[in-house]
Amino acid sequence: MNEVIGYARVSTREQNPQSQEAELRAAGATRVYVDRGESSRISERPQWVACLDHLRGGDTLVIRALDRVAGTERMAIETIRDLGQRGVRLKSLSEPFLDVDTSTPMGEAIVGIMTVMAQLRVSTIRENTMRGLAHARSQGRVGGRPTVMNEARIEAAVKLREEGKTLVQIAEVLGVGKSSVARALTNNADERVRNIEQ
The missing domain is CATH 3.40.50.1390 (Resolvase, N-terminal catalytic domain)
Structure with a gap:
């Protein structure tokens, strides 16, 4: 029934x-x-x-x-x-x-x-966001939240990583999130590659 x-x-x-x-x-x-x-x-x-x-x-x-x-x-x-x-x-x-x-x-x-309609709305939001970020960059501004990984923390993260520490361990030592550490290390590695290529 x-x-x-x-x-x-x-x-x-x-x-x-x-x-x-x-x-x-x-x-x-x-x-x-x-x-x-x-x-x-x-x-x-x-x-x-x-x-x-x-x-x-x-x-x-x-x-x-x-x-x-x-x-x-x-x-x-x-x-x-x-x-x-x-x-x-x-x-x-x-x-x-x-x-x-x-x-x-x-x-x-x-x-x-x-x-x-839902997909169109998502695509429109994404397109507007990208357009806004592109405009902000052209004005010398960078969108998104400010990073917690300053130069001193990045240097410490690189050193700890070279010592074999995991991302979780590094994040605990620096008092930041694991994703912030991972992003900073990736960006740092990319920057070093670009410097070598130049």
Whole structure:
């Protein structure tokens, strides 16, 4: 027998999910899974995982809004597509366009359109970022956060590396992140190669 299953989420444990639960039950949910204090950007939320395990083909998943289950556009697209492939209907109470059977040709078309739009937005953001960085460089500015690896730390990192220390060990000694050490050592090596070639 097909079921209507609800999923609710609140960002902090202090928030009360009762209003969400009431809305989902009013929409026909016979069971509601609730995550408290969990970020929508994390896919491995305990009750979300349990909800997905419970859902079967032919069931309907009802949510208040898409941001309850997905914190990014990519996650949203993947969630809609995965549910559709499993034959689970997705219904959002605040987004009527999501009340579609994603396992049908029309549902697949809607997912396809959403995928294209999400990719276009990502590409546009990337293009604008690159254009902004290029303009900043032309003005003598460099984008991004300032590095924690000053000359003294880079010299120390090089020496420690030559002594056989790992990136983790070097990072602990210098009090910085491992990625900062790795990036600094790579940039330093590239600079030395360029100097030799000149």
